Amino acid sequence: MFDMNYYGTDEELKSEKQDLPDLCHKCGRCCRSATTFNSYKKLLALVEQGDKEAIDFLEIFEPYASIEDARQVVPDQVEQVMKTIADRDDMDANEVTFYHCRYVSPEGLCTIYERRPRCCREAPGHGWSVMPPNCGFEGWQFEQREKQKRMIRDLKTSAYIMEQLSPDGVHHPVRPDTKLEDLRLMVLEKIKPWKMFGSHYW
Ligand code: SF4
Numbered sequence: 001m002f003d004m005n006y007y008g009t010d011e012e013l014k015s016e017k018q019d020l021p022d023l024c025h026k027c028g029r030c031c032r033s034a035t036t037f038n039s040y041k042k043l044l045a046l047v048e049q050g051d052k053e054a055i056d057f058l059e060i061f062e063p064y065a066s067i068e069d070a071r072q073v074v075p076d077q078v079e080q081v082m083k084t085i086a087d088r089d090d091m092d093a094n095e096v097t098f099y100h101c102r103y104v105s106p107e108g109l110c111t112i113y114e115r116r117p118r119c120c121r122e123a124p125g126h127g128w129s130v131m132p133p134n135c136g137f138e139g140w141q142f143e144q145r146e147k148q149k150r151m152i153r154d155l156k157t158s159a160y161i162m163e164q165l166s167p168d169g170v171h172h173p174v175r176p177d178t179k180l181e182d183l184r185l186m187v188l189e190k191i192k193p194w195k196m197f198g199s200h201y202w
């Protein structure tokens with residue numbers, strides 16, 4: 001998955017997929033500061049293997065020669081992305097590449113709007129993409145993150161209540177065929193994709 005500035009997995013993305021409201025200010029900063037979870041080297045290898053999303057991504061995005069070059073263009077976003085990566089143990093800051101789009105106009109508008117690829121049509125797509133500061137989607141992303149947290153809290157609360165109501169501390173109070181242990185495992189499985197965002201503490 002090559003969603004711009006998103007460092008999660010397909011699984012997480014699928015669980016949040018939805019129509020996007022029209023909140024873009026058309027500043028063009030995300031078009032000049034794209035990054036991906038995969039390194040540039042990995043993207044090139046995927047292109048060699050015929051991966052369509054990697055091909056689409058590199059058809060529009062050109063890598064900056066260095067992080068410093070990207071910093072000259074979008075300093076606040078480079079700062080933000082580098083901070084995010086520093087907090088992750090599954091990403092290496094030395095492997096990060098920033099990209100700028102070949103089709104963004106000097107005014108920040110998309111010159112291929114009608115045929116822009118999926119990663120652009122769906123960005124930011126969910127609450128966890130690292131969008132440039134003051135992006136028009138900031139409030140919407142906040143709402144998405146809160147919604148996700150509420151969903152997980154409700155799940156944990158419900159599992160806790162079932163444990164309290166269990167007649168023997170082993171079986172589900174309403175579905176005796178289900179063991180509480182299975183319920184616990186199901187909850188852990190549900191919150192696992194969000195672990196990197198702190199889901200164990202929500
Ligand atoms: S940074 Fe946000 S407001 Fe600016 S162009 Fe990208 S999506 Fe639109």
Ligand code: SF4
Nearest residue numbers: 031101103104110120
């Ligand atoms: S194709 Fe258009 S929307 Fe996508 S990054 Fe380029 S300018 Fe932005």
